[in-house]
Structure formats: structure tokens, C-alpha cells
Amino acid sequence: MTATPVLVLLDHAADGTLRPPVRELLTLARELAGDAGVQGVWAGDEDVAAAVPALAAQGVTTVHRLATDTDVHLSAVLADGLEAALAASGAALVLLVSSFENKEAAARLAVRTGAGVVTDVDGLEVQAGRVVAHKTVLAGTWTTRCAVSAPTAVVTVKANSVVAQDAAAPSSPQVVDLPVEVRASSTRVRLVERTELAGSGRPDLGSAHVVVVGGRGTEGDFSAVEELADVLGGAVGATRVATDEGWIGHDAQIGQTGVTVSPRLYVGAGVSGAVHHRGGMQASGTIVAVNSDPDAPIFEIADFGVVGDLFAVLPQAAAELRRLQG
Amino acid sequence: MRIVVCVKFVPDIQSDRQLGPDGRVVRDGGDGTLNELDENAVEAALALAEEHDGHVVVLTVGPDDAVDAVRKGLQMGADEAVHVLDDAVAGSDAIGTATVLAAAVRHLGADAPVDLVLTGMAGLDGLTSLLPAALAEALDLPALPLASTLAVDPAVGTVTVTRRLDHATETLSADLPVLVSVTDGLNEPRYPNFKGIMAARKKPVTTLTLADLGVDPGTVGAAGARTEVLEAAARPPREDRVLLTDTGDAGTRLAAWLVERKLV
Known part of the structure; x- marks a missing residue:
């Protein structure tokens, strides 16, 4: 992997605040990206302004806000958006929080772009230009190191894998609207209903x-x-x-x-x-x-x-x- | 309604599971079985077939022993089985496996249209959950993943599922043909009974190679994999463990231990 930005999907709550693991992913991304910088992808209608202070503290340079009329909760539509953000950013590595819906988008992105995908990762490094992911498998009884041999890597990272830390110097994140060309096939699934779960008052x-x-x-x-x-x-x-x-x-x-x-x-x-x-x-x-x-x-x-x-x-x-x- | 259920042959999770020097799950240790989570997919297919006069094909890709997985599907009540068996498939990542399964579903579709493709929610070996969406993408089918309820209205050709995510519940629908992955909460898989086991012996198992499917061996297996396991190691046992029987102060000792370990 050469000096290209690292792209992070910015999972957030209904009020626009970042989900806690996203800060961990941004910390990890910053280490890997170096001077090339970390860029975010904002999927959803929620107000990005609520997240900007946290994104600035993490040193995020650019936020690609997916501009589309279709519901990004559909994994195929999210994949359309991530594909556009990959092209716009020139990134060779995309990080997503490990969740079922993000893995769906990751799998689609891999099929479409030829990227290699690794899920449920708890550590990442770059070795000889390749992304190398660490993960625990077989119910936590084995550890593996897995290299991505394709030019683009899509990695889902488990929560609590790294300790979130702010950047040495905060940034002024630029929010850029990114038009998304939604494939006709992406809207064949209808999202009939979506109900956000009420928080318990305890941590997620x-x-x-x-x-x-x-x-x-x-x-x-x-x-x-x-x-x-x-x-x-x-x-x-x-x-x-x-x-x-x-x-x-x-x-x-x-x-x-x-x-x-x-x-x-x-x-x-x-x-x-x-x-x-x-x-x-x-x-x-x-x-x-x-x-x-x-x-x-x-x-x-x-x-x-x-x-x-x-x-x-x-x-x-x-x-x-x-x-x-x- | 013609239903194809994709199933995987995995090591029994109750067995001592191992990774080989190549980083691949050891699947020939004699402890292989039909992935438990795929039993829910087979059950869903059988229930739909009974309700809507359907035909169920169980499909797997894997080594020689993987035929045991589709046999179990036949014993549960599926009508026929397909086993893609080819040395060049070994070492496939989830995307490569999706490529092979997609080719096999298309091959089956050449005989008669496939209305529904079903999978489990994950393989209990890798637990990546990548396959359903990758397969839907490769087949260009709408996907309804992670169904904890599933309803098919064959009159209008609509499938509706509900699913639970970390922060939301969703209801999704799409028109046939579709791909659905099901959770272990959807149903209670049936056990093969004696009659089912006897009947399965007479059911056809078709073995296909990559050449039969028109798949270029260079695009799948270890040759086509976009990821490569560099190293795999059994995790060392946990050290400095404390095991005690409560004699009245275990809670206090636990609190002190947590503080000492800086866990609070």
C-alpha cells in the first residue's frame, strides 16, 4: 500500500454523534495513513455537524457525505456510496465497524471492486506494502495474521481493538457532498420499516x-x-x-x-x-x-x-x- | 417453487478445532458436519416447499467429505443434492466461494428457474457472514439477509423478512427471485427420522467440477483468493488464573482483584 488516505465509515446514532468504536477506527486509520490522512464517509440524513468536533479531534481531513435520495440503510445502496467514496478519495483501505450490516456492504464492495475483505479484525499493520490484519478465530482459541493481496482492502474492525486517542493536532474537517449513482439493482429491496432500538441508558x-x-x-x-x-x-x-x-x-x-x-x-x-x-x-x-x-x-x-x-x-x-x- | 439451499461442511464446534499450517480450517479430521446454522436454512426451505409445493436442492462446495453436509440435507427432506468438488476450489476466500456457488446456482437455473436461494447466517468455522451478500451480488439477486421471520406470498411473488441489527429492527421485502439468509431464531430444524434417512439413500447427489460450471480455476481457490493467511497459532492458555470457592468473602476478593488489575 502506498501513501493513500484511509477511508472510515462513520457509524453514528440518530442524533449524529459517532458510535464509540468509530473513534477507535479513526485512531487506527491515522496510524496507517500517516501524511496521506484519514477521510470519512457519512451515510444517512443525520446532521454531520454533531460529529464534527469529534472528527476534528481525530484529525479527519475530509468527510464524504453521501448525497442520495435512496435509503443508505439498504446494504447495496451503502455499497454504491462506498464505491463512490473509494473513487473520490483514492483510498486503498476502507475500515468499517464490524456489524452485520457493515459486513454486507463490505462483501458487496469486494465483489464489485475486486477488493480483498477481512472481517472482525482486532489489529492492523502495513507490511511490505500490504495490509496485514490480525484476528482471533475459532471461538477465540486461535489467532491469525492475514494479508490482503488485492490492491484495495476492506476491513471490518471489532470494537475495543484499539484505545481511541485524539490526534496530536486537531483538523478542520471539510464536509463534501458526494453524489452517489445508485444502481437500479440496489433498490430492488424495499425497506418497509426500520425502528431504532431505544438506548438502555447503559453503554452499548x-x-x-x-x-x-x-x-x-x-x-x-x-x-x-x-x-x-x-x-x-x-x-x-x-x-x-x-x-x-x-x-x-x-x-x-x-x-x-x-x-x-x-x-x-x-x-x-x-x-x-x-x-x-x-x-x-x-x-x-x-x-x-x-x-x-x-x-x-x-x-x-x-x-x-x-x-x-x-x-x-x-x-x-x-x-x-x-x-x-x- | 424451486429453492436452492447453500450449505457448508464445517468441523463440529464441540470438537477440538484446528487451523492447518496453511491457515485453513482442518476439515478432514473426522469431526465434520453440516454447519448448524445451515440447518435453519434447510428447515426454512422444507417448510416453504411443503406450503407452496416446492422442490428443494441442497448445494455445497467443498472437499470429498463435504458430501456429508448435503446428505444430511437430503435426510432432513430435501429432494436432490449438488456437490461442487474440485481441487482448484481449495483455499477459496468467501468471495471465491460465492463465485463458485453462483455458477452452480446458474447451472441449476438452466434446468428450471430458481425462485429462492437460502443460506444460513454464518459458517460456524469462519463466522465472517460475508457469503450471503457476496453471493447475492455475484448472482445479481436482491438479498434479504439475517431473517428472523420469513414470509413468502407466491401469488404476488413477494418475500418479506424481519431482522434484528445492533441498533435497529428492520422489515425488508423484495420480489422473487431473491436470496435470503436466515438466523437460528427463525425456526427449529427437524431431525432426520428413520424414514428420511432411508429415503435419502435413493435421492440423487450430482457432483460437478469447475469445468462443468464454466468457472476459470484461476479466479477461485488459493489462486484467486484476495487474502492470504500468513500465520495461525493456537492461543496460549490464560495465565495467573484465580479459581476459588466462596466461603463468604469471594465478592470482596473479586472487587480487590479487579482494582489490583486496574479493571475498574
Whole structure:
């Protein structure tokens, strides 16, 4: 890869603020782009002005605001927009936050442009002119390094892979409207309805630095889980059993088919650690497990494991943390 | 309604899964099986076929043993199977696999039009979830990915799905022919019963090569891959682990440990 800008898709909330992992991607992009600079892609009708201060702090030079009448929530339309932004920026590397919808756009972009695509990456470097991605695979049990041999690389990056840091000097991001030629085929899918999920008041599960998870052992009572999550400033997650039982919403389900998390700290309470769940959390930095069953498989991967009653251990830990924090 | 279900042969997730020196998932360890998440796609196809008088083809691309994946589909109740088997396919990335599957779906479409292409939401080995959108792109079909509900109205030829994303829920629809990927929340896959297992023995399994499909071997497999695994290593076990049984102060000790580790 020569000195070309790095392009980052700027995922944002309805109020125009950047999703937390985007700052991590911008930090990563800045390291890789050097003097060529980091450029953003703004997809959606939301007001980019709300994000400009954060983009300036990250040193973003240009924001390509996709100008189209069609809904960019359709992955084919987003791919049309990213294709236009690639051409406009001259970038050879596009970074997206790892999410199902971004992976859809990434796959389309790769088929259309001949780019190589790597998903769920937790580190990136440039070696001998090639983008080399680091990722954890097979439910967190293996690590790989994967080089992109095509001239263009499309990479989806997991949240919490890097620590977001502001640029040494802030920039004055230029917002440029980018006309998007939407292919006729891109609008064959109709977006009949889209409902944004209401925030929980806690950090977003997929990108939280701390996640406290309740499983079967809670027997539906998440009060201890929520209390510890709030003391730790973390998000609340759940196992498939807990969501299937209706104890908590499906959007809280962590696992290889639900939300994949890799927080700095994962606390599993009453979580057995079935392989389907481990596939969604095993790349976490530090793993704490509290379970009354000493044979629970989660103890095989726990850094700190307690065989005990979660309704005794969690409140005691929360109380002690409050005391220590004064 | 003619339905093609794309399925993958993967190592059983309960087994000790390995990557080989080439960085590829070891698939000949004897622990291979039909990707669990593809069972939901087969189930969806069978349910639709029962409702709308359909014909279900299960399609896979992979090594010799991958035929086990389509056999399982036949045992569940699919009508016929296609196995793309060619040494040149080995080492394909998701885009290469999509190229081969697209050619196979087109090949099947030459006999009679394919109305619906179904896939699972991910392969439990790679978990990239790239294939459904890449295949839709390669086939130039509208895609309805990640369906947690699925309704087909054959009278007007419309397919409607709902899906859950990280920050939103969506309802999408498109007219046939379409590609749909389904989640494991859509349905409960049936188990093959004795009758199904016996019946599957008489069902046809067609083996096709890249030459049969008119695919240039240089565009797929390791030769056509746009990514290359440089290194793969088993993660070392976690160190300095603490395991204790609560005798009344485990919560306090946990709090102290978190503070000591600077995790709060």
C-alpha cells in the first residue's frame, strides 16, 4: 500500500454523534495513513455537524457525505456510496465497524471492486506494502495474521481493538457532498420499516469496555447483574437461554449468532459457558465467572472464577467496589 | 417453487478445532458436519416447499467429505443434492466461494428457474457472514439477509423478512427471485427420522467440477483468493488464573482483584 488516505465509515446514532468504536477506527486509520490522512464517509440524513468536533479531534481531513435520495440503510445502496467514496478519495483501505450490516456492504464492495475483505479484525499493520490484519478465530482459541493481496482492502474492525486517542493536532474537517449513482439493482429491496432500538441508558453492548452477563443461574432475576454492571459502568448482556426465556430482550444475547463482544472485562454470572456463548465472548480481555456449578465450562477460560451463589457474590463485590471508589 | 439451499461442511464446534499450517480450517479430521446454522436454512426451505409445493436442492462446495453436509440435507427432506468438488476450489476466500456457488446456482437455473436461494447466517468455522451478500451480488439477486421471520406470498411473488441489527429492527421485502439468509431464531430444524434417512439413500447427489460450471480455476481457490493467511497459532492458555470457592468473602476478593488489575 502506498501513501493513500484511509477511508472510515462513520457509524453514528440518530442524533449524529459517532458510535464509540468509530473513534477507535479513526485512531487506527491515522496510524496507517500517516501524511496521506484519514477521510470519512457519512451515510444517512443525520446532521454531520454533531460529529464534527469529534472528527476534528481525530484529525479527519475530509468527510464524504453521501448525497442520495435512496435509503443508505439498504446494504447495496451503502455499497454504491462506498464505491463512490473509494473513487473520490483514492483510498486503498476502507475500515468499517464490524456489524452485520457493515459486513454486507463490505462483501458487496469486494465483489464489485475486486477488493480483498477481512472481517472482525482486532489489529492492523502495513507490511511490505500490504495490509496485514490480525484476528482471533475459532471461538477465540486461535489467532491469525492475514494479508490482503488485492490492491484495495476492506476491513471490518471489532470494537475495543484499539484505545481511541485524539490526534496530536486537531483538523478542520471539510464536509463534501458526494453524489452517489445508485444502481437500479440496489433498490430492488424495499425497506418497509426500520425502528431504532431505544438506548438502555447503559453503554452499548457491542462496544462497552465492561460487560456483565446473566445466564440460566439468574433464574430471571437480573437485579444483581444490573447492579454490578452499573457500579462498573458496563453494559448488561445475556445468554441465549435467558433471552429465550424472555428474561431480557433478544438484543442482549451474546454469542456467535447474537452480539459478539470483546470488552476489557467480561463478568459472567450464572453463565455455564456453552460453546455457542463462548464464540461470542472468548476474545474478551479479562474473564470473570461466578457460577454455583464447579463443572461449568466457563471456568476453563476464566481469569477469576468463583464457585458460589451469584446473588451473594455479585452484591458483595458491588458494595466493596462502591466502598473502594469512595 | 424451486429453492436452492447453500450449505457448508464445517468441523463440529464441540470438537477440538484446528487451523492447518496453511491457515485453513482442518476439515478432514473426522469431526465434520453440516454447519448448524445451515440447518435453519434447510428447515426454512422444507417448510416453504411443503406450503407452496416446492422442490428443494441442497448445494455445497467443498472437499470429498463435504458430501456429508448435503446428505444430511437430503435426510432432513430435501429432494436432490449438488456437490461442487474440485481441487482448484481449495483455499477459496468467501468471495471465491460465492463465485463458485453462483455458477452452480446458474447451472441449476438452466434446468428450471430458481425462485429462492437460502443460506444460513454464518459458517460456524469462519463466522465472517460475508457469503450471503457476496453471493447475492455475484448472482445479481436482491438479498434479504439475517431473517428472523420469513414470509413468502407466491401469488404476488413477494418475500418479506424481519431482522434484528445492533441498533435497529428492520422489515425488508423484495420480489422473487431473491436470496435470503436466515438466523437460528427463525425456526427449529427437524431431525432426520428413520424414514428420511432411508429415503435419502435413493435421492440423487450430482457432483460437478469447475469445468462443468464454466468457472476459470484461476479466479477461485488459493489462486484467486484476495487474502492470504500468513500465520495461525493456537492461543496460549490464560495465565495467573484465580479459581476459588466462596466461603463468604469471594465478592470482596473479586472487587480487590479487579482494582489490583486496574479493571475498574
